[in-house]
Structures are given as C-alpha cells and as structure tokens.
Amino acid sequence: MTKNRLLILFAIVIATGIVALPLLAQRNSPVAMPTTDCTRCHTCEVPTLREPCLKSCPRTEMVHQQGNHNLQDAPDSMLLSQLADLYQPVHFNHKVHASMAQMGTDCATCHHYSPPGKIPPCSDCHSASSESTDLKKPNLKGAYHRQCLSCHREWSHDTKCVLCHIPNVEGLMKSATEDPTDIIGKTHPVITEPVKKVYQTPYKPAPVVTFQHKEHIDLFGFRCVDCHEKENCGNCHDIEQTSKIKKTQEQVHAICNDCHKEDACSKCHDTKERPGFSHNKTGWPLNQYHNQLDCWACHPTGRQISKLNSMCISCHKGWNQANFKHAVTGLLLDEVHAEMECSDCHADHRYEADPKCDDCHDDGRTAKTAPPGMRTKHSGR
Amino acid sequence: MSFTRRDLFKMAAVGAAASVGGNLQASDDAYPIDCSQTYGVLVDTVVCIGCRKCEWACNNEHKLSTTDLKTFEDKSVFQQHRRPVDNAYTVVNEFKNPETAKPYTIKVQCMHCNQPACASACIVGALKKNRLGSVDYDAWKCIGCRYCMVACPFQVPAYEYNEALKPRVMKCTFCLDRLEEGRKPACVGICPNEALTFGTREQLIDLAKERIKAKPELYFNHVYGEKEVGGTSWMYLASTDFINTELPKLTNDPIPHTTETIQHGIFKSFVPPLALYGLLGLIMHSLRENKEDKESDDERS
Known part of the structure; x- marks a missing residue:
C-alpha cells in the first residue's frame, strides 16, 4: 500500500515537472530577438512608442494606398536632375501625364503608394544602389524606367535613351526633340470628347447606331473611365495601327449592356442617324429651374429612367396654397386670382396643362392672351 | 619483365x-546539386521593353563584338526571328500577344538546365553543371562532336563554323567569372527596367508566383522553367501562353533521364x-x- 502511494506521489511530481518546466524555461529565456532588420522599417536606431520614426514605405508587402490628394496641388512640370552629371535634367510634364492617366486608373497609374500627407519620393523606398538584396522591389533605376518606358514603348515602340536623357555633351543636343522642355516633343492637345459617334454595323435590318457621347457624359454623369476603363496610351497613340484588334460582337455589345441589357435592338439600331435626346419629347419640357438639375434629382431610380408623376407636390412635398409663390411660374397673380383655389384654374390639379379661364370668363381668353396678373422675369413652368 | x-x-x-x-x-557528382539554391535569373517579359541592351552587355562582356551600344537601338531586327549564334550568346525576339495584339519581347540564351541534356550527351565531359547554377563549357576537353547541339531541347549551343583550327561550341556562360566574384551577370546588370532578376532559384520561383498573384490580369499563370525538363536556372514570365513563342513545349522530365x-x-x-x-x-x-x-x-x- 505504502509502495503504491509512493508511486502515485512520484508520478505526480514528475507530471508537474513536465508541465512546469517549459513554462519556467519560457519565463527565464530572454526576449526573442526579431529576425528582421530594424532599419527596414525604422529610420532611427532607438525607436520609441512616442517617436517610432517609421519609414514611409509599404513594408512587408506591396501596398496600394491612395490618400486624399488633389491634382491641383501637384506641380505642372518637374525637373528630374539626379543624373545631372551624365545627362541634362529630364523635364517631366506632370500635368499632361496626369490628364492622360484620368483615362486609365488615375493617379494610381504611376503613384502606387500615396499615403495621406506628403507623397513619398520613389527613392524613399526604392534603393539607388544596384546591389540591393530585396528582389521583390525594383531598384530606383528600374522603378523609374518601368514608370516611363512601359507606356512609351507601347505606343512609340521606341526605347531610345535620348527619349528622356539628353547627354551632357555639346553637339548631341539636336538629336533630341525640338522642344527640350516637353517630354513628348509636342504638347498634348486638349482632349475634346465627340458629341456623337455614328456607327455602321453589320446588322442589316437597322445598321445605323447613333451613340450620343456627350449626352452620356452630361445627362447620365458618366466619367471617362466608366467606359474607357481599359484604355492605355497605345490605343490612341500607337504609331503602328496594327495593334488594334477587331472586337467580337459580344465585346462590342458588352459595354452598352451594362445599362441597356433589357432593351430591344431598336433602342440603338436604326435605319438612319438619330437626333439626340430632348426632354420636350417626353411631354414635359424643362423650365429654367428643372433644366439645371441632374437627371437623378428627379429620377432617382438608378440609370433606368421612368415616367414621373406630373403633380408638383409629388416632388415639392411642402407646397400648398398658403406658401406657394405663384411668381416662380413667371406670373405674379393679381389680388383677385390670388384668393382663388388652385383647382379653379388648374382643372384636377393638372399643372402641366394650360389653365382654363372659361369657368368665369366667357370671352374666350386664355392665360396667354390675358394673363391674370403681372409677368415676372421668371418664365414658364 | x-x-x-x-x-x-x-x-x-x-x-x-x-x-x-x-x-x-x-x-x-553530376546532379548532387541542390538546385533550389543554385543561382538563376527570372526573365519577366511583361516588364521587358525590348531595348536590347542585354545583347550589347553580353557581347561586351565576352568580347564577341565591338558594335556600339547605339546600333542596338535598331528595332528592325525584330522583323526576323533570330537565334543565339557563335558571336551572340543572347538575342531578343519580338512576338505578338494574340489576345491583345500587343507586342512583347523575349530574351533567349542558354537556360542552364538543372539536369542539362548537353552535359549528358557530351562524351568527353566538356559540359558540366556548376554548383553556382551555370552549365560550364570546357573548350580544352571538347572534341567538336556537337552532340550537345543536337541534345539541347532549346537548341541553344552554337558552333564556330568559321574557325578553321580551333572551333568552339559557343553559348551563354551565365557570366561565370562574375558569379564567382558574387556579381550579377552582365545582362542583368544593364537591364534598365529590371526585367531580369538575379537570385537563387527558390527565391525566383517565389517572386514569380507572387507577381502572378499580385497582377493576374497581366500574367499568364505559368512560370516557364520551374518544371520544364526538370527545371532550368533561367525562368520566364509572360503575358500569354509560352507555346508558339521562343520557348518550346517540353515535358517536365529531365531530358537525360530516359537515356541515362x-x-x-x-x-x-x-x-x-x-x-x-x-x-x-x-x-x-x-x-x-x-x-x-x-x-x-x-x-x-
């Protein structure tokens, strides 16, 4: 019996030891040193909680961050002069490139890391040394060249060094562009969007498709990038037009189908060119107030526009006989008429129709020939 | 006696x-090498701009020609499909992406296979896989049988047919002299866009897969050379399928495997x-x- 008890005691001691030892060892062992190099993230030797002196770089992996930056704050052109001992400074026209980038992925086309505050220069993260050991990040030279040449080779098919670098040697200057201050040789013309595009399609019953380009921008509030999301420099600038490939029927329709999926062919296809949209055709010509509104202010159901209730109070919910100022319609009512009920002139509250006068006046007058008050500078409905 | x-x-x-x-x-001794740790180069043809500076750097490093760097800016050479020859260990060729119709360029040179068929075919041991990753050629041992040229699945080795007395087999050396000094090959050093990345095979495969994962819309999901013919030191990324380009469709089995x-x-x-x-x-x-x-x-x- 005693032997058994001793055995149990022994077992308990051993078990406790096994459990406790690693815990003790853990407590006694010094703090595990990080395997990464401190200078990878910190600029100073002793970072503290208050002053962590963090580098402004994406650290563990490539991070895309877009702070709230304004293009207006950016310089129009920049002088890249780090290699001034070898080449003349490169004049980089930021404004032109930024306007072209709006057709693509905007600022992120080039600025892949733009945290709030100051946009860090490339050299903050990309090492100027060619012997950098971080394979995942191109060196400064590679980073710069990728930014410029990836687009420039796409459309000019030219990768000559003198495209940007004009050697610092007398006599060689003429080999570059005529205007050395402009990186692409001549200023980019202002991009003017077409009013409409008329396409001749192979659809025989109704081959003509009129695309109201300006209307889609003005009326429907499209941004360029909404439709031209996959544009790149080469699509417009390719000096060899061979790179344009024929789209399939599916691809051609895909861009319209985002909105017009439910529509019949006749929505776009016709036998002749069509005029643009006019609100007059809907039976509700817009007055000077409604004219200024965005479509969505009245038609809030997405891009599918449906007919609205023509009653004023369906939108102007606060209007009633007491607070409505008739002058905004272009007619300040005289005292007699101001006292009357709305429906006395506007039958059944149908305000888009002409008011009737013949309930009281039997001389055949209309509101146009004998207005019941004074015309104001406001006009129409 | x-x-x-x-x-x-x-x-x-x-x-x-x-x-x-x-x-x-x-x-x-032939293949005890841990090929994950041998050096290699990742050729990213998506980043490559076809400037042909690598061609010049190679020629310059190996004294193959004295042509001026400017003459390499000539793009008309892309109209013909070129192959590495005895006075050019590496050439750049242009192809068209059938999906986007955009051109892309591929640099060609010896792939420095993990298990090189040329070394297996060589009857005098003039070709040998080095622990650094290169497939080295010893002109002193070579008897000029050119079996290596037949054996190479990439048809890379060229021959000095114009040399009457001491013709050699000519191919990319991976700049062995520079590798031994711990420097990158000449072509990698000059590449302005860093389309060529030098590192160990293991690092490069990780890097390649990371690039594909980060921008799947830009890359065709295949690291050419990771598995082809048992793996090669030089590997490729491209925007489209590699078939019908510079790089042939090959099995994953090492070429020497069956015969050996x-x-x-x-x-x-x-x-x-x-x-x-x-x-x-x-x-x-x-x-x-x-x-x-x-x-x-x-x-x-």
Missing part, C-alpha cells in the same frame, strides 16, 4: 573495377561486359573441349 596472360586478365579486372567505381562517383536510366542501368555493376566475356569464355571453353576430345580421339585412332 614479361606479362603472362593471367597478369593481363588481372590488370583488366582491376581496371574495370576502378572504372566502375569512377563512373558511379561521376554520376553521383537505360545506359547506366545496363552498365551498372559491370554486368554486360562480364556477361559478354563470360559467354565468350564459355564458347571458347566448349570449343577447346571439343578440340581436345577430337585430338584425343585422333591420338587413340
């Missing part, structure tokens, strides 16, 4: 045994020669017995 027939047999046996041992050691299995299998433990000699011995022995029987019969009669 005179040799008896017995001495000769003894020496032959010793020699044979030694050569078996030697062969085994040589075959062990058969050849080494047969000669393992010196079995076929022993069997042959044994058979010959048996025949000779039986013939001799017949002869002796005949002679004794003749004597008796």
Whole structure:
C-alpha cells in the first residue's frame, strides 16, 4: 500500500515537472530577438512608442494606398536632375501625364503608394544602389524606367535613351526633340470628347447606331473611365495601327449592356442617324429651374429612367396654397386670382396643362392672351 | 619483365573495377546539386521593353563584338526571328500577344538546365553543371562532336563554323567569372527596367508566383522553367501562353533521364561486359573441349 502511494506521489511530481518546466524555461529565456532588420522599417536606431520614426514605405508587402490628394496641388512640370552629371535634367510634364492617366486608373497609374500627407519620393523606398538584396522591389533605376518606358514603348515602340536623357555633351543636343522642355516633343492637345459617334454595323435590318457621347457624359454623369476603363496610351497613340484588334460582337455589345441589357435592338439600331435626346419629347419640357438639375434629382431610380408623376407636390412635398409663390411660374397673380383655389384654374390639379379661364370668363381668353396678373422675369413652368 | 596472360586478365579486372567505381562517383557528382539554391535569373517579359541592351552587355562582356551600344537601338531586327549564334550568346525576339495584339519581347540564351541534356550527351565531359547554377563549357576537353547541339531541347549551343583550327561550341556562360566574384551577370546588370532578376532559384520561383498573384490580369499563370525538363536556372514570365513563342513545349522530365536510366542501368555493376566475356569464355571453353576430345580421339585412332 505504502509502495503504491509512493508511486502515485512520484508520478505526480514528475507530471508537474513536465508541465512546469517549459513554462519556467519560457519565463527565464530572454526576449526573442526579431529576425528582421530594424532599419527596414525604422529610420532611427532607438525607436520609441512616442517617436517610432517609421519609414514611409509599404513594408512587408506591396501596398496600394491612395490618400486624399488633389491634382491641383501637384506641380505642372518637374525637373528630374539626379543624373545631372551624365545627362541634362529630364523635364517631366506632370500635368499632361496626369490628364492622360484620368483615362486609365488615375493617379494610381504611376503613384502606387500615396499615403495621406506628403507623397513619398520613389527613392524613399526604392534603393539607388544596384546591389540591393530585396528582389521583390525594383531598384530606383528600374522603378523609374518601368514608370516611363512601359507606356512609351507601347505606343512609340521606341526605347531610345535620348527619349528622356539628353547627354551632357555639346553637339548631341539636336538629336533630341525640338522642344527640350516637353517630354513628348509636342504638347498634348486638349482632349475634346465627340458629341456623337455614328456607327455602321453589320446588322442589316437597322445598321445605323447613333451613340450620343456627350449626352452620356452630361445627362447620365458618366466619367471617362466608366467606359474607357481599359484604355492605355497605345490605343490612341500607337504609331503602328496594327495593334488594334477587331472586337467580337459580344465585346462590342458588352459595354452598352451594362445599362441597356433589357432593351430591344431598336433602342440603338436604326435605319438612319438619330437626333439626340430632348426632354420636350417626353411631354414635359424643362423650365429654367428643372433644366439645371441632374437627371437623378428627379429620377432617382438608378440609370433606368421612368415616367414621373406630373403633380408638383409629388416632388415639392411642402407646397400648398398658403406658401406657394405663384411668381416662380413667371406670373405674379393679381389680388383677385390670388384668393382663388388652385383647382379653379388648374382643372384636377393638372399643372402641366394650360389653365382654363372659361369657368368665369366667357370671352374666350386664355392665360396667354390675358394673363391674370403681372409677368415676372421668371418664365414658364 | 614479361606479362603472362593471367597478369593481363588481372590488370583488366582491376581496371574495370576502378572504372566502375569512377563512373558511379561521376554520376553521383553530376546532379548532387541542390538546385533550389543554385543561382538563376527570372526573365519577366511583361516588364521587358525590348531595348536590347542585354545583347550589347553580353557581347561586351565576352568580347564577341565591338558594335556600339547605339546600333542596338535598331528595332528592325525584330522583323526576323533570330537565334543565339557563335558571336551572340543572347538575342531578343519580338512576338505578338494574340489576345491583345500587343507586342512583347523575349530574351533567349542558354537556360542552364538543372539536369542539362548537353552535359549528358557530351562524351568527353566538356559540359558540366556548376554548383553556382551555370552549365560550364570546357573548350580544352571538347572534341567538336556537337552532340550537345543536337541534345539541347532549346537548341541553344552554337558552333564556330568559321574557325578553321580551333572551333568552339559557343553559348551563354551565365557570366561565370562574375558569379564567382558574387556579381550579377552582365545582362542583368544593364537591364534598365529590371526585367531580369538575379537570385537563387527558390527565391525566383517565389517572386514569380507572387507577381502572378499580385497582377493576374497581366500574367499568364505559368512560370516557364520551374518544371520544364526538370527545371532550368533561367525562368520566364509572360503575358500569354509560352507555346508558339521562343520557348518550346517540353515535358517536365529531365531530358537525360530516359537515356541515362537505360545506359547506366545496363552498365551498372559491370554486368554486360562480364556477361559478354563470360559467354565468350564459355564458347571458347566448349570449343577447346571439343578440340581436345577430337585430338584425343585422333591420338587413340
């Protein structure tokens, strides 16, 4: 019996030891040193909680961050002069490139890391040394060249060094562009969007498709990038037009189908060119107030526009006989008429129709020939 | 001093045994290399702009030509499909992406296979895989049989046909001299867009997969050279399928694998020669017995 008890005691001691030892060892062992190099993230030797002196770089992996930056704050052109001992400074026209980038992925086309505050220069993260050991990040030279040449080779098919670098040697200057201050040789013309595009399609019953380009921008509030999301420099600038490939029927329709999926062919296809949209055709010509509104202010159901209730109070919910100022319609009512009920002139509250006068006046007058008050500078409905 | 027939047999046996041992050691020595740690280069044809500076740097490094850097800016060479030749270890070719119709460029040079077919085919051991990753050529050993040119699945080795007296097989050396000094190859050093990345194979495969994962819309999901012919030191990323480009469709099995299995299998433990000699011995022995029987019969009669 005693032997058994001793055995149990022994077992308990051993078990406790096994459990406790690693815990003790853990407590006694010094703090595990990080395997990464401190200078990878910190600029100073002793970072503290208050002053962590963090580098402004994406650290563990490539991070895309877009702070709230304004293009207006950016310089129009920049002088890249780090290699001034070898080449003349490169004049980089930021404004032109930024306007072209709006057709693509905007600022992120080039600025892949733009945290709030100051946009860090490339050299903050990309090492100027060619012997950098971080394979995942191109060196400064590679980073710069990728930014410029990836687009420039796409459309000019030219990768000559003198495209940007004009050697610092007398006599060689003429080999570059005529205007050395402009990186692409001549200023980019202002991009003017077409009013409409008329396409001749192979659809025989109704081959003509009129695309109201300006209307889609003005009326429907499209941004360029909404439709031209996959544009790149080469699509417009390719000096060899061979790179344009024929789209399939599916691809051609895909861009319209985002909105017009439910529509019949006749929505776009016709036998002749069509005029643009006019609100007059809907039976509700817009007055000077409604004219200024965005479509969505009245038609809030997405891009599918449906007919609205023509009653004023369906939108102007606060209007009633007491607070409505008739002058905004272009007619300040005289005292007699101001006292009357709305429906006395506007039958059944149908305000888009002409008011009737013949309930009281039997001389055949209309509101146009004998207005019941004074015309104001406001006009129409 | 005179040799008896017995001495000769003894020496032959010793020699044979030694050569078996030697062969085994040589075959062990051929691929003991941990190819994840050998050096390689990742060619990212999505980043490559086809400036051909790598061609110039290579020519300059190996004194293959003295042509000025500016002449390499000529893009008209892309109209023809070029191959590495004896005075150009590397060339850049242009192809068109069938999906986007946009051109892309591919640099070609020796792939420095993990298990090189050229080294396997070489009958004098003039080609050998180095621990640093390169497949080295020893012109002093070379007898000019050009089996390596036939064996190479990428058809890379070229030959100095114009050299009458001492022609050599010419191919990319991976800038071995620079590798030994811990420097990048010349072409990698000059690439302005860093389309060429130098590192260990393991690092490069990770890097390649990371790039595909980060921008799947830009890259065709395949690292050419990771598995082809048992893996190569030079690997490629592209925007489209590699087939019908510079790079052939190849199996994942190392090219030397089949032939070496058969050849080494047969000669393992010196079995076929022993069997042959044994058979010959048996025949000779039986013939001799017949002869002796005949002679004794003749004597008796």
